[in-house]
Amino acid sequence: MSAPDQDNHVVLSVQDLNIYYGNIRAVKDISFEVHEGEIVTLIGANGAGKSSTLRAISGIIPYKGTISYRGQDLHKVPADKIVAMGIAQVPEGRGIFGSLTVRENLKLATWQRKDKAEISRDYERVYSIFPRLKERLNQQGGTLSGGEQQMLAVGRALMSRGTLMLLDEPSMGLAPVLVRDIFKVLREINQSGTTILLVEQNAYMALRLAHRGYVLETGRVTISGTGQELMGNPRVKEAYLGG
Amino acid sequence: MNKKQIVSSSLLLIAIILLALLPLMTKKNSTINLVILLLLYMTLASSWNILGGYTGQTNLGHAAFFGIGSLITRLLWIGGIPFSIAFLAGGIGAVALALLIGIPAFKLRGVYFAIGTLALAQILNLTVSNIFPEMSYNPNLADYQLMPRYYLFLVLAILTIGSAYFLVNSKWGLGMMAVREGEDAAESLGISALKHKLLALSVSAFFAGLVGGAFAYYHVSYYLSMPFGPEWTFDPMMMAYIGGTGTIIGPIIGAVFFVGLKQFLVWNVGEYHLIIFGTLFILIVLFLPGGLVEAWNKSRRLLQSRTGQKKNRVVPIT
Ligand SMILES: Nc1ncnc2c1ncn2[C@@H]1O[C@H](COP(=O)(O)OP(=O)(O)OP(=O)(O)O)[C@@H](O)[C@H]1O
Ligand SMILES: [Mg+2]
Numbered sequence: 001m002s003a004p005d006q007d008n009h010v011v012l013s014v015q016d017l018n019i020y021y022g023n024i025r026a027v028k029d030i031s032f033e034v035h036e037g038e039i040v041t042l043i044g045a046n047g048a049g050k051s052s053t054l055r056a057i058s059g060i061i062p063y064k065g066t067i068s069y070r071g072q073d074l075h076k077v078p079a080d081k082i083v084a085m086g087i088a089q090v091p092e093g094r095g096i097f098g099s100l101t102v103r104e105n106l107k108l109a110t111w112q113r114k115d116k117a118e119i120s121r122d123y124e125r126v127y128s129i130f131p132r133l134k135e136r137l138n139q140q141g142g143t144l145s146g147g148e149q150q151m152l153a154v155g156r157a158l159m160s161r162g163t164l165m166l167l168d169e170p171s172m173g174l175a176p177v178l179v180r181d182i183f184k185v186l187r188e189i190n191q192s193g194t195t196i197l198l199v200e201q202n203a204y205m206a207l208r209l210a211h212r213g214y215v216l217e218t219g220r221v222t223i224s225g226t227g228q229e230l231m232g233n234p235r236v237k238e239a240y241l242g243g
Numbered sequence: 244m245n246k247k248q249i250v251s252s253s254l255l256l257i258a259i260i261l262l263a264l265l266p267l268m269t270k271k272n273s274t275i276n277l278v279i280l281l282l283l284y285m286t287l288a289s290s291w292n293i294l295g296g297y298t299g300q301t302n303l304g305h306a307a308f309f310g311i312g313s314l315i316t317r318l319l320w321i322g323g324i325p326f327s328i329a330f331l332a333g334g335i336g337a338v339a340l341a342l343l344i345g346i347p348a349f350k351l352r353g354v355y356f357a358i359g360t361l362a363l364a365q366i367l368n369l370t371v372s373n374i375f376p377e378m379s380y381n382p383n384l385a386d387y388q389l390m391p392r393y394y395l396f397l398v399l400a401i402l403t404i405g406s407a408y409f410l411v412n413s414k415w416g417l418g419m420m421a422v423r424e425g426e427d428a429a430e431s432l433g434i435s436a437l438k439h440k441l442l443a444l445s446v447s448a449f450f451a452g453l454v455g456g457a458f459a460y461y462h463v464s465y466y467l468s469m470p471f472g473p474e475w476t477f478d479p480m481m482m483a484y485i486g487g488t489g490t491i492i493g494p495i496i497g498a499v500f501f502v503g504l505k506q507f508l509v510w511n512v513g514e515y516h517l518i519i520f521g522t523l524f525i526l527i528v529l530f531l532p533g534g535l536v537e538a539w540n541k542s543r544r545l546l547q548s549r550t551g552q553k554k555n556r557v558v559p560i561t
Contacts, residue, residue, distance in 0.1 A: 060427055083433025095428025097421050108421050111414065112433040160432055 009036040009070070011164050011195045012057070017065040019052045026052050027063075028219040034164070039186070039196040041206040041227070043240060044216035050199040051092045053216075054168050057197075058082060058089055069164070084112040088162025088194075092169060094153040098142025102133055105141050105152055109159035118161070126155040129185055147178040154185060164195045171202040183209050203240035207231045215240070262397055266390055275393055279461065281502050282396040283454055286403045287479035288486070288494035290450035295480065296488030297411050298443040299423030300349075303476060304360030307344075307367050308337040308448040310471035312455025314371060317379060317467065320459065330456040337452025338445045345444045349437055352426070364476060372468035380464045392461045399457055403450040408491050410446060419443050423489075481524050487534030496535055 012034040019027035027049040034040045042050050056063040059079035067074045069085060083089070088109075097105050106126065110119050127134040130151040136144065144152060150170055157165050170186070171179040183205050190196050200206035207213055207227045215223040215236060223233060230236050265278060291305050312333035319329035344363050348356040381387065410416050418439045421429040426436040455470055478501065479494075486497025508516035531538055 055427075058431055060430055078435065079430040080433045080435040080438075083431070089431040091428060091431045095425055095431055097424035097428065099424060100417075100420060104417060104420075108417060108429070108434060109432045111418060156432060 010034070011036050011038075011070060012197065013066070013068045014053070014057070015066040015068075017053065017056060017063055017067065019049065019056055019061065019063045026219055027056070029065075030216070030219075030221050032214050032221065032224070034195060034197050036195055037190070037193070038212065039190050039198060039210045041198045041200055041210040041213040042216055043200055043203045043206055043213060043230075045201070045239075047218075048216040049219045050216055051168055054089075054092075054166050054197075054199055057087070057166060058091075080112070083160055083162070086161075086163040088157040088160040088165045090153045090157045090165070090167040090170060092172075092199075094149050096141040096144070096149045096152055098140065100141055101138050102141060102144070102152060103137040106133075106156055106159050109156040110161075113161060119159075122159055122161060126158050129158070129188070130155055146173045147175070150174060150178070150182060154182065154189075158189065162194065164197065165189065166197050166199075168199045169201060170198070171200060171205060179205060203236070204231075207236075259401065263394075266393060272389060275389055277502070277506075279393055279396050281498060282400040283458065284479060284482060284498040284502060285495050286396070286400045286450060286454040287475065288482040288498050289400075289403050289407050289491075290447045290454070291476075291479050292483045292488055292490075292494045293407050293410065293419075293450075294440075294443040294447040296483055296490070296493070297416065297423065298419040298440055300440055300443070301357040302360050302444075302447070303357050303480075304344075304362070304364030305447075305451055305479060306471050306473060306475035307360065307364040308341060308451035309455040309458070309475050310364070310367055310371070310468075311340050312337045312452030313459040313470040314455075314467055315452075316456030317459035321379070321382065326460060330453065330460070333456035333459070334449045334452040337448040337455065341444050341448035342441065345441055349440045349444075364471060364473065368468055368471035368473075371471055372466065375467040378464050379467050381462075384463060387463065392457070395457050395460065396454075399450070399454055403454070404491065404495065406446065406450070411491070415439065415442060420489075481520065483534075484524065485527055485534055487536030490534075490536045493534050493536045500535065 010033050014033070015031050017027055017030040018025060030049070030053060032040070032042075042053065044050050052061065055061045057067055057074070059074060059077060059082045069082075069087060072085070074082060077085070097108070100108075106123065110122075113119055132148055133151055133155055136148065141149065141152060150172075154167075154170065157167070167186070170182050174182065179202065186196060186198070187209060198206055198210060207230050210227045212226050213224065213230045214221050215230065223230065223236060225233070231241065262278070262282075266275060269275070287305065287309060291302060294300050294302050314333075315336040316326075316329045316333035319332055320326050324332075340363075344359050345356070348359040411419070418429070418434045419442070421432070421434055422436045422439045429436055429439075458470055479498075482497035482501045483494045484497070485500055486495065487493030505516060505520070508519055512519070527534060533540075
């Protein structure tokens, strides 16, 4: 895909991000930006620091450096307010509430919202994207299949109505067909106006979908470029696309 | 309302009417006293359950809130302040104490809250027994009547269980359960774990404090440190687990079961009842994590699927 207008607004800006777990520096001086309407992906191997970066943006873990959303510094903003500002999230491992029903899981995502009429319209939108969820509204989240849980996680992020969506490995544990379905949905969500920051190990799918990407290696950004550039990059090819 | 709701609300209504009319049906004080004990335990177990069962935060010091409520109410009331004010002050005092321990402990997450509450109750137990080593007597013994005490406990039990019901069926209750299921996941949807834990803790402590005040009103004489004892934490906890945590009916059933079994065992095996209770508790936690409520639901589902299969041999492939 080609990138949207270059002079678009910066939605998310991460500058010199450092994340420490005790003495271990898991993320080292990372900087990147996400512009309005873009799909940006962070790819990298296990332990590269992808999830840590997303957790810092969500306000769940402490960090050094600057993260700002639409020009506003997020450093002192608590996690629940960050969601209210419009950052919807699909956390690593999906974060489904196992003993709550599908309906309750979706409803929880509207916790910060007050626009009743819009909410019921968004339910219909989620059901039309994922008809399977509609059939299983009263089923417990924990008894859904892996793919269904991923649909629920994305559905929930849609219900929280962000203008920026953070996704942590939505392809994890899914059959190739389902991965394709989920990525198709992500493209549709993006085309209807939501900016996306996608963390993936499935570099091939992620780079095909994304406008731009950053490669993260042991806590540092080593290569960046448009999705196509990265797919053509010999080093990326060798390390992440299987030669 | 569906059929199930009509049945359960009529059962509830009958139970409340029977309890309200009980003093007319029996003149035996021992019966009334037993029901008071039952109501007290239902209130304690239900209030513990709001935080421990619905929000997933293990409170090992519920006795601290029960105790502080009884202490404040007793001292103010015996000191000449009208009972209603002393009673309310006990509940509010319990909330203040709860926030004092809850705010720092919940910010740290993890086991700090469980350890903190356990320590708090023990420290208060020791401190109060040092400051007030003498037995506390009700000076107005001549006025003592059992009936107002009985109705205070009854109203309080209804109020606690009713509030728990409305809370857990509200938006905030759903948020509490989400926090129980996964704090990070809840936060990622914009649900503040800290706020929900503090809300659940405050409501839980408030009712524990109030029932402590009722305890102070009820007992003619007792050591002021007595309601801080660990049994006021662990018995109600056991009741909630036996009945089923995270359900409204669980602590109620658990309290009835616990008090009934205890009466029976104390009568028959004396002190050994403690061992039997301990074993029972371990067995339930290990093999029946959902308590009696879960066992009932499971066996009903099993029966339904058996009879269902007999009627309809063609099982649809799903
Ligand atoms: N809570 C934690 N405590 C200590 N170290 C942690 C913690 N969370 C992550 N780490 C470490 O930080 C590094 C980066 O972890 P992170 O989860 O961000 O990786 P990732 O890129 O998401 O990997 P994956 O693709 O396997 O999910 C790893 O070395 C990990 O072991
Ligand atoms: Mg990860």
